[in-house]
Amino acid sequence: MKRLFPALVVAIVATACSKDEASLVGSLGDFYELRHDAVRARLYPSELAIEFVRENFEVPVRVTVSTDPELTIGEYDLAERGDVTGRSDGVDIPRFRGGTLELRRYDGLADTRISGDFNATFETGKDVASLAGQFDTTLVVLDAVEGYDGGGEYPDVRQFK
Numbered sequence: 001m002k003r004l005f006p007a008l009v010v011a012i013v014a015t016a017c018s019k020d021e022a023s024l025v026g027s028l029g030d031f032y033e034l035r036h037d038a039v040r041a042r043l044y045p046s047e048l049a050i051e052f053v054r055e056n057f058e059v060p061v062r063v064t065v066s067t068d069p070e071l072t073i074g075e076y077d078l079a080e081r082g083d084v085t086g087r088s089d090g091v092d093i094p095r096f097r098g099g100t101l102e103l104r105r106y107d108g109l110a111d112t113r114i115s116g117d118f119n120a121t122f123e124t125g126k127d128v129a130s131l132a133g134q135f136d137t138t139l140v141v142l143d144a145v146e147g148y149d150g151g152g153e154y155p156d157v158r159q160f161k
Helices: 004-017
Strands: 021-025 038-043 047-053 061-066 074-077 082-085 095-105 113-124 127-141
Touching: 021 038, 047 127, 061 127, 082 095, 082 113, 095 127
Parallel strands: 038 127
Antiparallel strands: 021 127, 038 047, 047 061, 061 082, 074 095, 095 113, 113 127
């Protein structure tokens, strides 16, 4: 009982505090593990990413769409301006073929709700696998990614000699 208690408390707290909803279904799940524990939405300067995440931070499904031109509520062709990627239990998701993303609630502002759904197809040898998902979560806006966006200025390395 002692071993299970902390995990049970975490599960109860996470369920009680979370208003987020997400699901993944489709024939892709016949051979690719779609299990996820949470969904998150991140708006970067160049793209919006909807990520289905596990407790170990693995992202089995990541749907991205370019923010150029600006995103609004509506449907987007992922083959033209997006992608679906992911990694599950050490295996990359099959090659993305096409699909759509529909934003039902979206205003592009930090800490507001974002919801929608997507569908996608993947190349699996001679066959095609399908995946559909829905999400409803809080949008996180990231203006810069630490370690990647340095603002174009570099420290004077002579000071370290």
